[in-house]
Amino acid sequence: MLISYPMADSPNPHVPGMDGLLKPLFGKARGTWYLHGIACAPEFSGIGLAGQLMHIVEGLVRSAGKSRISLLVIDTNEHAIQFYARRGYATTAKEPVIKNGWKTSAKNWLLMEKPLA
Numbered sequence: 838m839l840i841s842y843p844m845a846d847s848p849n850p851h852v853p854g855m856d857g858l859l860k861p862l863f864g865k866a867r868g869t870w871y872l873h874g875i876a877c878a879p880e881f882s883g884i885g886l887a888g889q890l891m892h893i894v895e896g897l898v899r900s901a902g903k904s905r906i907s908l909l910v911i912d913t914n915e916h917a918i919q920f921y922a923r924r925g926y927a928t929t930a931k932e933p934v935i936k937n938g939w940k941t942s943a944k945n946w947l948l949m950e951k952p953l954a
């Protein structure tokens with residue numbers, strides 16, 4: 838599955854519930870097409886399905902006239918980071934993970950972005 842949508846160019850004051858911990862990075866992703874989530878069931882992993890979804894989304898983003906895709910990933914998710922890096926995504930910002938009870942060894946959220954030609 839893959840969930841993605843365009844980020845507004847300016848913050849919406851009527852969405853107070855937006856995750857405050859990620860606010861600084863969301864702010865930097867304004868105006869991009871945001872890739873909210875991607876996942877593949879383990880039994881279907883490694884056969885190119887997620888790669889095909891990424892390819893389809895890039896086509897949709899171009900059709901929508903957007904020129905940048907963004908996503909957030911924690912710094913311990915090395916498989917996903919490499920997956921994105923091989924597809925042209927680069928880290929453009931990072932913010933410390935505020936754990937708030939979440940059991941994770943991650944230290945930072947990474948904002949990764951890809952410009953589309």
Ligand SMILES: CC(C)(COP(=O)(O)OP(=O)(O)OC[C@H]1O[C@@H](n2cnc3c(N)ncnc32)[C@H](O)[C@@H]1OP(=O)(O)O)[C@@H](O)C(=O)NCCC(=O)NCCS
Pocket residue numbers: 874875876877878881882883884885886887888889909910911914916917919920923
């Ligand atoms: C990140 C994630 C979505 C990647 O899924 P995946 O199944 O490994 O992705 P793919 O199979 O499309 O790509 C993996 C590799 O398999 C390769 N591959 C193997 N067989 C293939 C085939 N028959 N056709 C095309 N590609 C194939 C791809 O080329 C790719 O290699 P590359 O990255 O060097 O191009 C998956 O690991 C996942 O669900 N992780 C857990 C959720 C998660 O962490 N999501 C990200 C949160 S930010």
